[in-house]
Amino acid sequence: MLDSKIPDGPLADKWDNYKEHVKLVNPGNRKKLDVIVVGTGLAGASCAASLAELGYNVKSFCFQDSPRRAHSVAAQGGVNAAKNYKNDGDSVFRMFSDTIKGGDFRSREANVYRLAECSANLIDQAVAQGVPFAREYGGYLNNRSFGGVQVSRTFYARGQTGQQLLLGAYQALMRQVGSGKVKAYTRHEMLELVVIDGKAKGIITRDLVTGEIERHAANAVVLGTGGYGKVYYLSTLAMGCNSSAIWRAHKKGAYMSGVSWIQFHPTCLPQSGEHQSKLTLMSESLRNDGRIWVPLKPHDDRKAIDIPEAERDYYLERRYPTFGNLAPRDIASRAAKERIDAGCGVGVMKNAVFLDFSKAIKEQGQEKIKEKYSNLFKIYDKINAVNAYEEPMLISPAAHFTMGGLWVDYELMTTIPGLFALGEANFADHGANRLGANSLLQASVDGYFIAPYSIPNYLAGELKAEKITTDHPAFAEAEKTVREQLRNFLTINGRLSADHFHKKLGQLLYNGCGLARSKESLTKTIAEITALRTQFYQDLKITGDEKVNSELEKAGRVADYFDLGLLMCDDALSREESCGAHFREEYQTPDGEALRNDKDYCYVSAWEWKGELEPHELHKEPLVFENVSLTVRSYK
């Protein structure tokens, strides 16, 4: 039975009730307790620093060469908080209801309320750390509005909100490393979770420089290992982003939820050829002034400036008159795909739409637009050698954010006691679709404000538990699994690189389990992935040795992506409705909008691993809405 452990009491009191009743650990005892935190993004770094500040011994891990390089750095747009500084009617409740609605009613009320409740504290914390949020001339903090909501609650730091927030968390972490409370392991990849008597007790890592396989024991393990959008190969994620940490935990008993709910961001730079390795995101804020359109007629090869106004289709403004170009991401991305599939796409690969600033420049002047977006226009020019003040940008949807992840309860604990999942690695607050600027917030709130209560609540029970060392046979066994897998990759000696398989897998998933899916596409994709997976284990070629070897790193990640990809398809197949990012072609209204089915699917799917290529077992956590009513999400 899944127990979400939601505290009693009215929605607004739950978090206070929880905090008032958690078990505490005596300050003198804290140094006897060890915590492993995998990941140094906003979730991991904030959690590791906060636990060390409390006095616990922390080991922190990341695969990059410095903790500061976690992919949280890439977030441009901003971070939400219900401060109501703009006096425009914002409140904790409004932020809560916007988020629940944005997630298409597929998240837990209590978690989402807590996210909104803690949001204001995050801004305070970041400012205290020196995070340079945008300010007005009077010295007060500035805000802007972001897709899908009607208030201005987004705080931002130029186009570098993620980078600046992460530097705040990284510096807090470095302070603890300097004081000896945290030991930092960089260029280390977690490859196994060690479970003893049903509890998470450690991990196995590979030192990516020496190749050494290491054992680390602890009283609790925290995964803040980010999202897995890179499963599609082409995405806005970093090259090293992976699902391996959570997937290997999944294979040890942690359930996965919302697995196929992946947000495609509408404003990314389109793929320009086979060589392409990633898709760069252009901040969503561009949609505040840019208008999105495609030629009215399919296969129109004229240049944008040669297409007269009457022959342009501003399809978002046409379909969603109220929100227009600011329609939420899932809707904007799907609408783009719909036009591209109809043959109206533009650009060399006919896979893009225009984002046009000419009207805004005419109305506000080029200087004003420059002031707001100069860095983005500069990036665009750098990548494409095109001046977007003069001709429209080309944009296209790209895999971006994973709502899915490890199932966690209210305490952010997975189904394995002692294993916690934070940030993008968990499935919690965003339901079937995340609202822009809510995920930096979620990762930070998880690490700064929730884990420092819920992890000690667990650790309190660990004081009397028997101290586990890495000599325990469970460590030896986990280590053996890791060594065997690595040796296997190095000895298959086939013909094709890990990237080759990754690109193929990504393409299959994009076509069959991407922006839209159907029973037919999913069934076909499962068969195709299964075949490709078989070929992977027969025809993979990894050169080099067991020390520094980026190909060996990739092989492990791609192997996990295969199994994850299969579960994504199963997850999408089992949900016969459309909600948020999950758009099943069979379930739509006559005018192409998502058709949710609350009668049969108002639950969270939680999947249990049953063994290699065995079908997963589905568990259901029913969702109960007491404070908002289930409405049809409409942005018309």
Place this chain on the structure above:
Amino acid sequence: MKIYLKIWRQDSLATAGEMVVYQLDEVSSDMSFLEMLDLLNESLIQKSERVIEFDHDCREGICGQCGVMINGRAHGPLAHTTTCQLHMRSFKDGDTIHIEPFRAAAFPVVRDLKINRHSLDKIIQSGGFISASSGEAPEANGLLISHPVAEAAFDAGSCIGCGACVATCKNSSADLFTSAKITQFALLPQGNIERTERVLAMVDQMDAEGFGHCTNTEACEVECPQEISVLHIARMNYEYSKALLLKRN
């Protein structure tokens, strides 16, 4: 286009390295520089050779993980551009490109083009933070910071920690990196309290890590992807002298 490459190969710090010649016949000008290296690695795998190890992650110029010397310049021919944002359209058919790791005593080679920049983390550990533990913070708008001050602090704080400033400096100095953090916090009221200890500790750590001294060649500013100004170095020197005086009194 056809591209000739001369790339630094080195198994580990303990072994000697050398430049090795490669050739790619079909490079598209739309490719990024790192995608060109992907292509080369793909061909090495086909030949059963070990791939060229190089650092990268975000591939959008923000994580600071990439960085190599290209024809003798940190991050290549374009000013203020990371290696990952460089595209092959900056080169011509038939060009020979020399690729080497960022070189500095404080950045030991890991393998091929990969280096260890742990020394930069150590500088931050020594004082590159404002001590504000989780939960302690006061209301954010209780502290007003004027727009110009906030913007100036941001200019300094935008460093991505790639190390190009060190690599390009003939003295392998980390002054631009360190001074940027010192300035960011010296400008902000939140950073004021720890100002004296911070500058002393960070400058000492910089020396301890084996970075050289700044002789004002200003080469770093040219390569910095974030266009961080060398004026911060002057500010750091001022902060340092002031801190020393204060400490003596």
